[in-house]
Amino acid sequence: MNAYDLGDLAHVTVAFTTSAGVAVDPTAVSFLYKMADDATWTTLVYGVDVALVKDSVGNYHVDVPCDAVGIAFYRWVSTGTGASAAQGQFLVYSSSAMAVMLGQARANLRVTQTEEDDRIVTLILAAQREFEDFTERALLSQTVVLYLDEFPEEPIRLKPPLTTTSPVTTLKYYDENNAQQTLAAAYYKVNPDPERPELSLAYGYSWPTVYDRPGAIEITYVAGWANATTVPENVKNGILLYVSHHFRAREPMLVGQISSPINPIHDCWWNHRRVPV
Numbered sequence: 001m002n003a004y005d006l007g008d009l010a011h012v013t014v015a016f017t018t019s020a021g022v023a024v025d026p027t028a029v030s031f032l033y034k035m036a037d038d039a040t041w042t043t044l045v046y047g048v049d050v051a052l053v054k055d056s057v058g059n060y061h062v063d064v065p066c067d068a069v070g071i072a073f074y075r076w077v078s079t080g081t082g083a084s085a086a087q088g089q090f091l092v093y094s095s096s097a098m099a100v101m102l103g104q105a106r107a108n109l110r111v112t113q114t115e116e117d118d119r120i121v122t123l124i125l126a127a128q129r130e131f132e133d134f135t136e137r138a139l140l141s142q143t144v145v146l147y148l149d150e151f152p153e154e155p156i157r158l159k160p161p162l163t164t165t166s167p168v169t170t171l172k173y174y175d176e177n178n179a180q181q182t183l184a185a186a187y188y189k190v191n192p193d194p195e196r197p198e199l200s201l202a203y204g205y206s207w208p209t210v211y212d213r214p215g216a217i218e219i220t221y222v223a224g225w226a227n228a229t230t231v232p233e234n235v236k237n238g239i240l241l242y243v244s245h246h247f248r249a250r251e252p253m254l255v256g257q258i259s260s261p262i263n264p265i266h267d268c269w270w271n272h273r274r275v276p277v
Contacts, residue, residue, distance in 0.1 A: 003091040003102065003117035009063040010090050014076040016058040023058030027080020031062045036070020036092065058082070066092040091118040093125075099139055099231045100124050100239045108240045109247055120243065127242035127265075131235065134266060136274035137161065138224035139231070143169070147215035151207035155191070155198035159223045160274060162190070162197045163230070169220040171199075174211040183208065197223075238268030 004010045012031070018024050029046040044052040044062060054060050064072065075087040095101060098121075105120050106112075128139050137160045138144060144159055151173075158167070168190055171183045187205045191198040199219065201207060210216040225231045242265050 001089060001091055001116075001118035002114050003093055003121050004066045005102075006066055006069055006092055006094040006096075008066045008092075010066055010072070010092075011061060011063055012074055012088070012090075013055075013059065013061040014086060016060075016078055016082045016084060018082065023056070024082040025054075025057055026078030026082035026084075028078065029060055030077045031060075031074065032077065033062075033064055033072060033074040035066075035068040035072045037068040068092060069094050091121060093121045096227070097140060098124055099128060099225075099228050100236050100243070101228065104236075105240060105243050109244060116247075120247065123243040123246050124239060126246070127239040130242060130265075131238065131269055131272075135269055135272045137272060139235070140228070141222060141224040141226050144221055144223050146219040146221070148217040148219070149214055150210055151201075151217060155200035156219070158190070158197040158199060158219075158221060160197055161194040161225060162221070162223055163194055163226050164222055167197070167221045167223065168199065169222065170218075171220075172218040173208060174213060174216045176209045176211055178211040178213065181208070232272070234268045235272060238265045241265045241268065 002010070012033075014031075016024055016026050016029075029052065031044045031052050032041045033044075034041045046052045046054065046060065052060060052062050060076075062074075064074065066072070069092050071089055072092055073087070073089045075085065077085050093102075102117060102121055102124070105124055106117070109120070111120070132139055141163070146156070146158070148156070168185070168188070171185075171188060172180055173183060175181050187202055187207075188199055189202050191200070245265070
């Protein structure tokens with residue numbers, strides 16, 4: 001399955017032929033597509049919609065705008081002369097959410113074709129989740145919400161890295177009347193070290209009384225490297241190793257495989273772990 005970046009145009013083609021393989025123009029040609037977040041199909045008709053283009057006898061194309069992340073589906077339908085139907089799908093991803101680009105991973109795999117781009121993108125995203133789980137940190141810039149039952153006496157640990165000057169967006173809590181309140185920023189401070197971020201009570205203030213309920217405190221903050229160019233190279237290398245292994249090892253176990261591929265991957269990420277094992 002081909003994959004396209006969010007905002008790209010997916011070039012979808014079709015060739016209509018007779019049973020003898022001779023190119024033929026059907027009586028009517030329609031193209032239907034549905035993006036990941038669409039509830040209904042969009043229909044284009046040749047001769048009516050300029051987006052459905054005839055390139056030559058029997059050959060047509062549509063450039064589909066990739067405006068939603070996920071799997072997009074499409075169908076070609078012809079009637080009358082050369083009546084037939086064909087269907088397919090493609091993946092739309094967001095490169096801004098990736099620390100390693102599709103082209104980098106494809107080059108590392110020595111893959112020149114695009115038929116398995118969807119698998120490569122999926123593996124990149126899976127590797128990023130593995131990194132975040134293993135290191136207990138955020139990879140690319142994202143909004144994190146931390147829930148606590150009560151204010152602790154010790155500083156509150158946040159996920160590293162913090163790369164903005166004011167990473168905490170809001171700190172909300174349920175007061176003693178079980179009404180949610182927003183705590184003024186003057187009440188707390190954030191350790192400026194981006195790799196050891198902590199939120200603690202500001203001097204001269206005391207934490208408010210909170211209602212006895214799960215998740216009474218809600219801290220929203222931004223964590224993660226700003227973009228792919230700021231992600232350390234050893235983190236990217238681990239992602240490429242993960243993609244390379246799982247792209248080739250498509251079964252749970254390889255006959256004769258005696259060493260785990262996870263150790264070299266985790267070795268790339270070890271220094272970024274939030275806590276030691």
